Amino acid sequence: MLPAFELLTPTTIAEACKMKLETKGKLLAGGTDILVGMHGGKERYETLIDLKGIEELKGFDTKDGLDFGALTPHREFEQSALIKERYTALYEGCSQVGSSQIRIRGTVGGNICNAAPSADSIGPLLVFGATCVIAGADGRREVPLSEFFTGPKKTVLGESELLERVLVPSPVNGSGSAYTKYTRRRAMDLALLGVSCYVVLDAKGKIEVARIALTTAAPTPIRATNAEEFLVGKTLDDAVLGEISELVAKQAKPRSSWRSSAEFRIELVKELTVRTLRLAEERAKGEA
């Protein structure tokens, strides 16, 4: 049972920003995190500001890279052939969120703003180099997604701000991406660990660009920059992959909890990074 709350329903971004500033209300998109928390009694908000009436926050276009409104539900990416082909890791992330009902309801913007260390869409967006367009009472600003998170469940969003759009550069030719989600069961689960990879190969099959993101491996989703730098100019042979697994293990900062020991997550980071890189490479070569 939801506790009583005030529901505000803005229809423009400006109106929503003003409401947020004035009421200190919680922004609500799909509600698949917020309402679940409220039902269970863990979270209480005096005011919810429902963004679903704001048309500007909906829809995506792919003319020049991917530009999507924060209210885009996971399901739209899951069902887009273009996303699946070009932004494969993002497709893999979005299509593994919760159940199909959750993916229809839950939005990618909400997934980002909820800022869970395990969020399935964030790792893929990090490796694609996404940028957040933030709207606030004082105007717009752009923040790279990699700088969006300040801690678990914490973001850079200010008192009047909301996430308006996300801009994702177009993957170049010769690139490939993959997302591996490790779960205790095969559906409807949170990532115990997530690895996202994006690689660009040169004509000789050597790595020109590599990006690796780790989810649930640190308080916020992170990029494994040491490994990324190391990979440039290399081919993915066993020796390189061996180095990579050590490098990502060093950059990961998982903590031990009853969900899993840090040691186990480190082992997963090592193994899954290797597997995900290989898959991304195969895709870059057009083999998978």
Add this chain to the structure above:
Amino acid sequence: MSIYPIGECLPRKDGRAKVTGKSKFGADWNVTGQLYAAVLHSPHGHAKILSVDVSEAKKLPGVRAVLCGACCEVLYGHMLVDQPIFAVNKVRYYGEPVAAVAADDLRTAKEAVRLIKVEYEPLPLVDSIDDALSKKAMVHDDLMAYQALGGVSPVAGTNIVDTYTLKHGDIDEGFKQADVVVENEFYCAMGQHTPLETHVAIADADEHGCHVYTPAQSPFMIRGVLAKAFGYRVDRVRVTCTEIGGGFGCKVEARLEPIAIALSRAARKPVKIENDRGEEFESALCRGPVRFRMKTGATKDGKLVAQHMLIHWDTGAYTTFGPRINFNAGFGANGPYHIPNAFVDSYVVMTNKTLATAYRGFGITEVACAHETQMEALAEKLGMDSLEFRLKNVLRDGMESVTGEIVTSMGGAECLEKAAEGIGWKDKPRRWVTEDGKLRGKGLACYMKLTGTPSTTSAMLRVNDDGTVTLLEGSRELGQGVETALPQIAASVLGMNPERILMSPVDTAFTPYDKTTTASRSTFHGGNAVMLAAKEIIEKLKPLVAKKWKVDLASIVFKDGVFTSKNNNTLTLHMDDIGKSGIMKEEPPVLATGTYGTKALWDAPDKYHQSKRPAAFWMIGAQAAEVEIDPKTGTTKIIRMGAAHDVGKAINPDSCRQQIEGSLVMGVGNAIMEEMIYQDGVLVNGNLVDYKIPTSMDADFEMNIALVEKPDPEGPHGVKGIGEPGLAPTAPSIINAISAACEHRFTTMPVKPEDVLFRGE
């Protein structure tokens, strides 16, 4: 010889209503003028209650009653009367009800609960079996001060609420004969039933009596407990049963009913109470943890000679059905084997955790984990195939079991063979590595379980004016198909179309007595009662037929659903045409009862639990598993499972197979996922995200199910039980397969990926 419609896969009678959403489960019921209840739960595992202040809660508009331990000193219990409705003086588990509110609507009730102020002083936590045994603290000051209702043996000055000893032969002599001995420990984590439908109850009560609506598994047992707790005459407690949205044992005990009754009495209005999922985890009921220490000996040619089991069941903060688990599982603790010397030394301890109760098999999955670990370990040590080893030792007709009974109707050997066949056991090595580096292994497990004895039931059949038949019997439809099986059994005697026989809803106000829907007993016991009632129906129809035909009663013959007269072979009347025939018009209504009990056939076990007949019947079966392990991530994938169970006679084979299929999926959860985790006395994963139960994606493995039919001489058409058995060997067979694949003996349930990856460290 087959008798229609026995062995027919008739569609489930409750199926249409359930899939179309017409069934009314507990939460679907509402009564006029009802209030809504909310409960304040303890945030501590063990703490003294210094004060409870309900004054602010009472002031909130819409609040009709607020209760706490100080204003409601009622104790209840099914075996030991030790449980308060609301904690008195101290809380004993995280989630224990401390106070409750009844209000005009649920939101008001929940808001009022937030206004109740409680001061606690934390006490030392009894967090584990070892804590309980060491008496680090006492969960109850004096267990002996509580009223014992039977079947429970608390030990004064301890945290031990029950003991069980089984002694067969001479264990010391037995081990002297052993050429090989293996010793292991096994620990089963705490689990939850996680029914789709959480606990729910509506009560309309005053000081004279009460009417409760609840998805009860054991309405008559709950009626008795409520009557005793509140001082009602039994006939003034009415339990109206709603459809059950999942039981698995957790709806056997009174749980929310006492809270609803107490609030209803205080508010003078009906009160509805329903657990949310968090409450269900924290304060409903669970499968308690258990630890085994096992020692088993065999000769070098592979004959079992001795087995010793030391068992500690953790039943949580109140006794509940813990002693019954101890008792039932104690009898099954040695498995379906011929072991000349056996000793079971078993205890139920109390800890500061939520309450344990029956969980699909009363501890049989857990004891199967223990004895089947031993069988694999012994076979390995002897260099024998574990199927061969088991076949060499499995109980066969005429052998003496560890409970001192000469067993008959034992389908164990056949079940082992067929279960193994289900995964192609004989064509596969114990373990192998696949081309892509995955580890494959096979494992086997079997079990033996009794049904609760003695127990009784009764059934009533009413012939309606159109000749249809209404069956009244107290067994609850929990998905096991009893609402279909019992009409099939009635139809087999009446010779009529089973579609024309329906089971009435269960209500203690009019349904004849049945002990409980547990222990896989309903088809056996209910079926026997139904058969007797059906025979009486025929005898009562005969005079009406004779009267109509104007022939001598003695000339009326009934066979295969048709009445005929020996005197005139042109006269025939089929049971399906009884209504149309008009023979019942203005005649005394035709109804009959059948009663069945097993006290007469039961031989009360002695203090060492030896008995010529401890149970009305035994259930026996086996399962085999093939698993694949990812050695780099520790993930277990179930490839296929073979299952074979001796059902005696499958009244409805589809129903039997469905029970086993469901069990296999449930057992995967037990084997590799499910675990309730407490930290500092607080349940940390009490939700369906963090407590992992399998999804249909995890059920994507091959299932090869065989039904073995070794008829039970007393079972209706030879029936035994199959409600619980499918689950018993599932987890142990999977764990054995994982152990084989990894060449490492795992001794916990569940086996998690982390355990696999860091095995031996």
